[in-house]
Amino acid sequence: xxxxxxxxxxxxxxxxxxxxxxxxxxxxxxxxxxxxxxxxxxxxxxxxxxxxxxxxxxxxxxxxxxxxxxxxxxxxxxxxxxxxxxxxxxxxxxxxxxxxxxxxxxxxxxxxxxxxxxxxxxxxxxxxxxxxxxxxxxxxxxxxxxxxxxxxxxxxxxxxxxxxxxxxxxxxxxxxxxxxxxxxxxxxxxxxxxxxxxxxxxxxxxxxxxxxxxxxxxxxxxxxxxxxxxxxxxxxxxxxxxxxxxxxxxxxxxxxxxxxxxxxxxxxxxxxxxxxxxxxxxxxxxxx
Amino acid sequence: xxxxxxxxxxxxxxxxxxxxxxxxxxxxxxxxxxxxxxxxxxxxxxxxxxxxxxxxxxxxxxxxxxxxxxxxxxxxxxxxxxxxxxxxxxxxxxxxxxxxxxxxxxxxxxxxxxxxxxxxxxxxxxxxxxxxxxxxxxxxxxxxxxxxxxxxxxxxxxxxxxxxxxxxxxxxxxxxxxxxxxxxxxxxxxxxxxxxxxxxxxxxxxxxxxxxxxxxxxxxxxxxxxxxxxxxxxxxxxxxxxxxxxxxxxxxxxxxxxxxxxxxxxxxxxxxxxxxxxxxxxxxxxxxxxxxxxxxxxxxxxxxxxxxxxxxx
Numbered sequence: 001x002x003x004x005x006x007x008x009x010x011x012x013x014x015x016x017x018x019x020x021x022x023x024x025x026x027x028x029x030x031x032x033x034x035x036x037x038x039x040x041x042x043x044x045x046x047x048x049x050x051x052x053x054x055x056x057x058x059x060x061x062x063x064x065x066x067x068x069x070x071x072x073x074x075x076x077x078x079x080x081x082x083x084x085x086x087x088x089x090x091x092x093x094x095x096x097x098x099x100x101x102x103x104x105x106x107x108x109x110x111x112x113x114x115x116x117x118x119x120x121x122x123x124x125x126x127x128x129x130x131x132x133x134x135x136x137x138x139x140x141x142x143x144x145x146x147x148x149x150x151x152x153x154x155x156x157x158x159x160x161x162x163x164x165x166x167x168x169x170x171x172x173x174x175x176x177x178x179x180x181x182x183x184x185x186x187x188x189x190x191x192x193x194x195x196x197x198x199x200x201x202x203x204x205x206x207x208x209x210x211x212x213x214x215x216x217x218x219x220x221x222x223x224x225x226x227x228x229x230x231x232x233x234x235x236x237x238x239x240x241x242x243x244x245x246x247x248x249x250x251x252x253x254x255x256x257x258x259x260x261x262x263x264x265x266x267x268x269x270x271x272x273x274x275x276x277x278x279x280x281x282x283x284x285x286x287x288x
Numbered sequence: 289x290x291x292x293x294x295x296x297x298x299x300x301x302x303x304x305x306x307x308x309x310x311x312x313x314x315x316x317x318x319x320x321x322x323x324x325x326x327x328x329x330x331x332x333x334x335x336x337x338x339x340x341x342x343x344x345x346x347x348x349x350x351x352x353x354x355x356x357x358x359x360x361x362x363x364x365x366x367x368x369x370x371x372x373x374x375x376x377x378x379x380x381x382x383x384x385x386x387x388x389x390x391x392x393x394x395x396x397x398x399x400x401x402x403x404x405x406x407x408x409x410x411x412x413x414x415x416x417x418x419x420x421x422x423x424x425x426x427x428x429x430x431x432x433x434x435x436x437x438x439x440x441x442x443x444x445x446x447x448x449x450x451x452x453x454x455x456x457x458x459x460x461x462x463x464x465x466x467x468x469x470x471x472x473x474x475x476x477x478x479x480x481x482x483x484x485x486x487x488x489x490x491x492x493x494x495x496x497x498x499x500x501x502x503x504x505x506x507x508x509x510x511x512x513x514x515x516x517x518x519x520x521x522x523x524x525x526x527x528x529x530x531x532x533x534x535x536x537x538x539x540x541x542x543x544x545x546x547x548x549x550x551x552x553x554x555x556x557x558x559x560x561x562x563x564x565x566x567x568x569x570x571x572x573x574x575x576x577x578x579x580x581x582x583x584x585x586x587x588x589x590x591x592x593x594x595x596x597x598x599x600x601x
Contacts, residue, residue, distance in 0.1 A: 037395050088574055095340075099529045100573040102342070106522060107569025114563035121559075226406055229399050268410040271403050278392060278400045 007138045009255050015144050017251020018151035019209045023224070024231035024243040025158065026202030031237055032175035033195045036086055039105040042224030043112035044200050045207030048074050049216050050116040052208045053124050063126055067208045071201050078200025081108065082193045090192075109221055117218035125215040147209055154205065155244060161198075162240065171195060203228075223267065230274040296537060304442055308435050317434050320506055322547045323441035327499040328524035329539035330448045331492040336525075337533045338461065339485055340468035345385065345401030346524060348408050349493040351515035352381040353500030358425040358510045359418060367429070371501075378497030379490075386489050390482055409516035424511030427504055437506035441499075445540070448495055452536050455488075464488050518562070523547075530572060 027041045052070045056063050085108065089100040130142035162168040170191050173181035182188050207224075210216060231250055235242030250270050258266035308316045328346055335343050356377040360370045385404055392400045412419045419425065455461040463484045466474035475481050504510045514520070527542030549568065553561040 037398070085570060085574065096576075098342075099533070100576060103526065103529060103569045103576075104573035106526070107566040107573065109566070110518070110522075110562045110569065111566030114560070114566060118559055118563070222402075223406060226399075226402060230403075233396070233399065262414075264414045265410070268407060268414075271407045271410065274403045275388070275400070275407065278396060278403075279388060 008140065009259055010252070011140055011144060011148070013252035013255035014248055015148050015151065015251070016213060016255060017248035018148065018155075018244075019206050019213065020227060020231060020251055021244040021247030022151060022154060022209070023203040023206035024228045024235070024247050025155075025240050026199030026206075027228050028232040028235070028237060028240065028243045029171065029175075029195050030199040031232065033171065033178070034082075034086065034090065034192050036090075036101055037105070037229075038086075038199075039102070039225055040081075040108035040112055040221075041199070041203050041228060042226070043109040043116070043221030044074060044077070045203040045210070045224055046216060046218060046221045047112045047116040047207075048204030049207035049211050050120045050124070050218060053126065053211060053216075054119050056126060063128075063208065063211065067205065070208065071205050074204035075197040075201035077197075077204075079193050079197035081200065082196035086196065087189065087192070109225070113219055113221045116221070120218055123215045123217045124211075126211045128212065143212060147212060150209065154202075158202075158240070167191070167194060226274075227267075227270045230270045230277075233274065234277060300540075301442070301446060305439075308438055313434060316438050317506075318547075318551065320434055320438045320441055321503075322543055323438070323445055324499045324503045325519070325524055325527065325547060326445055326540050326543045327441065327448060328496050328520065329527040329543050330445065330452065331495040331499075332524050333528040333533055333539045334448075334452055334455070334495075335488055335492045336528060338455070338464040338468060338488060341485065342398045342525075343389075343401050343489065343492070344398050344521065344525065345389070345404045346492075346496050347516045347520040348385055348401075348404050349378050349382050349497035350500035350503075350520050351408050351412060351512075353378045353497035354504040354510040354515050355412065355419055355425070357501045357504050358427045361427050361429065362425055374501050375494075375497070378494055378500075382490050382493030382497065386486050386493070390486050390489070405516055405521055409512050412512040412515065419512075422512070424509055424514070426509045428508065429505055434506040437502050441502055444495065444498060444502075449536065449540075451491075456536070460484070460487075526569060 023041065023045055027038060030036060030038050030041070048070055051073075052063060052066050055061065055066045055070070059066075085104050086101070089097060089104055091097075092100055128143055130146070132139050133142050133145065134140075162171060170181065170186040173184065173186055174188060174191050178188060181191075207216070227250070231246045232239075232243050234246035234249070235244070250273065253273065254266045254269045257269045304319070307319065328350065332343060332346050335341055353374050356374040357370060360373050361367075365373070385401075389397060389400045389404070412424075413421060415421075455464075463474070463479050466477070466479055467481050467485060471481055500515065503514070507514065523546055524539070524543070527546050528539040530542035530545065531538040533539075546565070546568075550561050550565055553564050
């Protein structure tokens with residue numbers, strides 16, 4: 001095997017991993033702050049992709065312009081989701097809370113999936129033809145490079161938000177110890193709402209970018225949620241950089257599974273990885 | 289078993305047993321579907337209400353039972369051998385997945401069991417030579433009918449209800465409920481929590497697996513969707529939680545409510561079924577505490593209060 005296809009696979013794997021990583025960082029922040037296993041996380045990515053796809057088809061606009069509209073829209077959706085649903089369930093007693101959160105997030109996932117399959121009742125995807133870029137022997141699709149840049153810029157922005165702003169400080173404090181953070185003057189409700197908004201917006205962006213990379217099925221919400229869960233378990237619940245690293249490892253293993261074995265098994269890679277990790281170490285790989 | 293539960297079960301059985309002789313085969317078919325889900329829901333709740341562990345992987349034994357039954361039948365094995373093979377497959381897969389998930393705790397338990405479901409689903413889709421892939425397998429049992437399945441299902445549901453009730457009062461019941469109360473404390477008092485969790489999980493898997501066999505038997509087919517889809521993976525869990533998991537008969541009524549609600553939409557506006565179901569779940573999550581008549585009714589309330597339903601921590 002020559003170097004050229006290997007490099008292409010490598011770039012594609014890193015890109016796919018980066019896209020999963022965006023969604024995974026969203027979920028790991030949500031889990032870190034509110035300790036809520038948001039089963040609707042993947043469904044939000046799918047519905048964001050479906051909404052953007054429909055707008056692109058209807059108006060003929062470029063997906064990147066449409067994303068500037070839909071990503072903030074899903075920030076608002078996540079914010080409202082926390083305010084109207086999750087926020088009301090958190091004060092319940094422990095057992096009731098677990099049951100209510102399962103019912104609530106599962107219900108949201110089903111509703112979101114159903115809406116996605118009503119607006120686009122089939123598999124969907126977009127493709128932009130950009131001139132390929134040649135680096136010596138290696139030819140790379142410019143579109144994939146562009147997406148890689150978007151993922152990188154988003155991650156760096158996110159890193160700056162988390163480590164350089166007041167909100168980021170409050171976020172990290174809440175993840176470490178919600179009670180102590182509250183005693184130090186952090187408004188937990190506000191941090192939780194904003195984090196749900198941010199996490200959902202990241203998941204939405206992941207879904208929208210995935211439109212340009214592979215076909216999306218309106219019913220793939222649960223598989224996506226599980227894939228993202230795999231990533232945050234590999235990377236350690238609540239850890240941002242760990243999630244990104246785990247996502248890239250997963251993206252690469254999916255691409256290489258598809259290349260060396262069969263694309264039908266590519267989606268099961270994350271499951272196998274997850275099952276093996278849980279078998280070896282029942283509390284996740286990396287501790288925060 | 290409580291006196292009122294005996295009365296309740298007698299009333300339910302008395303109304304159900306003559307049903308096939310009085311009504312159309314559609315009603316019998318619908319009721320059989322409800323009883324398949326009820327069996328899954330009761331099995332789920334056997335684990336959840338007693339140990340507090342959230343097993344999202346019920347459809348794994350269901351699918352193993354359904355697929356083993358269908359594929360051995362399609363190879364023209366005689367029926368007794370088919371049943372022996374299916375039951376052994378259920379036991380083996382139940383033991384294997386039990387060994388795998390028994391050490392997981394809390395959210396990891398739920399995630400691990402859900403991962404098993406999606407992995408089993410991937411196997412069903414991808415191992416086409418064995419499972420028929422997307423189309424699944426069509427089954428034709430000589431002399432099989434929805435009526436015989438109906439009576440077996442009614443019998444099994446009653447058996448499971450009685451068993452659940454018997455387990456509650458047995459020392460085994462106290463042991464597994466102590467796991468829910470505080471697993472560490474239970475172990476400190478010399479209870480082997482791992483073995484007990486494993487046993488209750490295995491019992492639950494066997495009943496779900498048999499539900500899978502029966503569902504294939506009267507439906508006449510098995511597909512990845514019919515085994516691992518939302519209706520088998522999530523509906524029984526939702527039904528069990530809907531009216532509060534601490535009651536013995538709660539899952540039965542939950543299944544009845546959900547199936548009838550979704551059946552109305554399946555026949556009128558099928559694409560809205562999951563949307564309506566989703567909204568229903570959100571509403572239940574939000575307003576469950578405002579339905580005291582449902583949660584605290586004498587009929588549904590669990591008698592033995594070790595469940596820790598009121599503990600705040």
